[in-house]
Amino acid sequence: MQSYQWPKDIKTPVVAKEPKEFKAHGDVRTDEYYWLNQRDNAKVIDYLKAENAYLDTMMAGTKAFQEKLFAEMKGRIKEKDESLPFKSNGYWYYSRFEEGKQYPIFCRKKETLEAPEEIMLDQNQMAEGFKYYSIGGRSVSDNNELLAYTVDSVSRRLYGLRFKNLKTGEIYPETIANVEGNDLAWAADNKTFFYIKKDITTLLGYQVWRHVLGTDPKQDVLVYEEKDNRFYINVFRSKSKKYVGIVADMNQVSTEYRLLEAANPTGSFTVFQPRQDNFQYTLEHFNDKFYILTDWEAPNFRLMETPEGKTSKENWKEVIAHRKDVYLSTLTVFKNHLVLGEVKDALNQLRVINQTDKKDYYITFDEAVYTSFVNVNPDYNTNILRFSYASMTTPNSIYDYNMDSQQRELKKQTEVLGGFKKDEYTSERLWATACDGAKVPVSLVYKKGIKKDGSNPLLLYAYGSYGSSMAPGFNGNVISLLDRGFVYAIAHVRGGQEMGRQWYDDGHLFKKKNTFYDFIDVGEFLIKEKYTTKEHLYANGGSAGGLLMGAITNIRPDLWHGVVADVPFVDVITTMSDPSIPLTTGEYEEWGNPADSAEYFYMKSYSPYDNVEKKAYPNLLVTTGLHDSQVQYFEPAKWVAKLRELKTDNNVVLFKINMEAGHGGASGRFDYLKDVALRYAFFLALEGKTE
Structure with a gap:
């Protein structure tokens, strides 16, 4: 295999060392790059810019190819498109895209789809002059006249709350800063509103406030404050509209609801069932x-x-x-039916139960590997369930399903342009045996006709944390890899909940390493089954999945030809030891609290940054965003510096920093594809393909 020829004699960016010692439980860690956490330090910004320049130089030979990949992926998107309308409280709501524009236009029509269109928000106009612009939550009052919405123009997930009169078009003068983006709840009086304030340092939502439209936000009333910083909080309006609720949640550990009748907005919230550990x-x-x-x-x-x-x-x-053997994940209530989302053998299933006679059945699907889930269903008084379906070869599809007659109607399927033909690809489900005997599900998709002789490049993806299950859905961008001979695979490793709660319990805290070994064992399995070889095996993961990438490159650097770690959480000990860093305290139950010596040493044994050592590493591309609110940019920055210092090979370590965005990357529907094109060009260049 002739790999891409990296430019010769290009010096990597220089990072100064400023050793800082950390002592805990009799252990001393020296962090020579800790100083990179100074976001406002000009030397830090200069270094990050130098990394971007180095990446541009090293990848210069793929520039035209990246542009081709970008155009290819963009060309699969129907630019003039519209979401499937849903009806709520007398109005049909939908969003639409106009050709060539990056952002949605949020609209509605009264009573019938033939009624005149009302534009509630045009994000394209609102985003003019901003390098990043995201509309978070949107909530309409009971009388249909008022819209509450949130906006983030920095990508720090600190939203501003605004209000608009949908009859007059007036945007009210009050702006409430630093709120949660999607937690919005109107009371029944069409003037009282509940929202969550965030701590601007930790970025944790910790207070619920009551606002009366037209009044100074300084007069807002605090109705709830969460004192335990391990809990995240949410506020919502019940589907029945009778209640406003507050939820305090410690991920996968404990929950507590408080309810208030929406018709009595100045009343007190009542605890539904007090919080308990493991409840x-x-x-x-x-x-x-x-x-x-x-x-x-x-x-x-x-x-x-x-x-x-x-x-x-x-x-x-x-x-x-x-x-x-069945994980009960979701519940949707109708007047005459209950719909349960269930997970069995890493597949989502929809179970319908008749409320009257208690008879039940499962909605059936033809494909062996797929995902299905309940879509938007705001109406109780209907026998029509709207659900979504997709597979690794079937684009996202929305059905209206008669729960009595069991007849389904396809209402909308995402159009994939650019010549995509579903029958040219195939998907399958395999089971890899992990080193401890666990059977790990693997979902694969590839172009029909490939030979299983080990010659195929294969990209293996996983996440494996927080109990989040990776659904084997449709990814239109991956077609650009499949058409160039790649196999794309998802490893459903422990740490998710694809195989039930035990699957998660066996992949966090003191069992976190199972996540890493599962991924490695899946890689070995795919080589054994002749889908690929070490020379053609690639890995990708982001955020907590980026931690996975860091761990597997330390444990088995020889197994991967190239690894892309997106916004990776790689400095586990330092981050989890600092409660001022956003989101740290809410994650103790996932990773551990370094104040506990046993948890400290276990985390240290796998923390990617702490375990970089003198040895050969695979080719690496690392990405981050300067304004990342989930994983701070300095974690991957330090990791890259340490890798460059200690690695003994001639492989590349490239670092891409989005200076305008955060954890989710660019805000526009096309701009993010430039990052995907870079990632794919990196993999394909390592395969010697640049067109």
């Missing part, structure tokens, strides 16, 4: 009772119900029992 629940209000999904004595969750006014757990009655 989670979510609820749906319906008529005079609540349905509850809970892991109380049910690791994979069970369904309960309880009357209004008797909400503590001793009043709960079981509706659907716990099952060891």
Whole structure:
């Protein structure tokens, strides 16, 4: 294989060393690049710019190819498009894109789709003059006249809350800064509004405030403050519209709801069921009772119900029992039906239960590897379920499904332009055996006709944290790799919940290393099955999946020809030891708290930054955003510097910093494709392909 010829004699950016010692539990760590956390230091900015310049020089030979890949992926997107409208409270809501424009236009029509269009927000106009612009949540008042919405123009996820009169077009003068983007709830009086304030240092939402439209935000009333910084909070309006709710949630550990009747906005919130360790629940209000999904004595969750006014757990009655092999993930309530989202063998299933006769059935699908989930269903009084379906070869599809007749109607399928033909590709589900005997699901897609002789390049992706399951859905961008001979695979490693709650429990805290070894074992398995070889095997993951990339390059650097780590969480100990860093305290249950010596030393044993050593590493491309609110830019910056210092090979380490964006990258629907094009050009260049 003739690989891309990297430019010769190009000096890597120089990073000064300023040793800083950290002492804990009798252990001393020396961090020579800690100073890079000074975001406002001109030397730091100069260094990051130098890294971007170095990357541009090293990848210069692929510039035309990147532009071709970008045009190719952009060419698959239907530029003039519209979301499937859904009806809520007398209006049809939808968003649409205009040709050549980056952002959506949010619209509605009264009663019928033939009514005149009302433009609520045109993000294209609003984003003019900004390098980054994101509209977060949008919420319409009960009388349909007022719109609350949030805006972030920095990519720090500190949103500003605004209000618009949809009858007159007036945007009200009050702006409330530093709020959560999607947590918005109107009371029933069409003037009182609840929102969450964020701590501007830790970026944790920690207070719920009540605002009355037309008043000075300085007069807003604090209605709830979360004192335990391990909990995240949310505010919402129930589907029944009867309640405003506040949820305090410690990920995968504990939940607590508070409810207030929306018709009494100045009243007090009442606790539904007090928080307990290892006790989670979510609820749906319906008529005079609540349905509850809970892991109380049910690791994979069970369904309960309880009357209004008797909400503590001793009043709960079981509706659907716990099952060891099925994870109960979601609940959607209708007047005559319940719809459960269930996960079994790493596949999402939809189960429909008739509320009257209790008969149930599963919605069936033809493909072996797919994902299905409930779409927008704001109406109780209907027998039509709207759900989404996709597979690794079937574009995202939205169906309206009659739950009585079991007939389905395809309402919209994402058009994939550029000559895509579904029948030219195939997907499959394999099971790899991990080193401890666990069976790890693997989802693959590739172009029909490839030979399983080890000659194929293969890109292996995974996440594996927080109980987040990676659905084997459709990715139109990957076609650019498949058409050039790549196999694309998702490793459903432990740390997600594809195989139920135990799958997550076996992949975090003191079992976190299972995530890394699962990924490595899947790579070895795909080589054994002759899908690829070490010389053609590539890996990609982002954020917590970027930690996975850092760990697997330390543990088995010989297994990968190239690795892309996007916004990677690689400095586990230092970050988790600093409660002022955004999101740290809420993650103790995921990674551990370094104040505990056992947790400290376990984290240190795998933390990518702490385990870089003198040895050969694969080719690496690392990405970050200067304004990243989830994983601070200085984590990958330090990691790159240390890798360059210690690695003993001639492979490249490239570092891309988006100086205008944060964790999610660019805000426009096309701009982010430039990052994808860079990533793909990197992999393909390592395969000797530059066209």
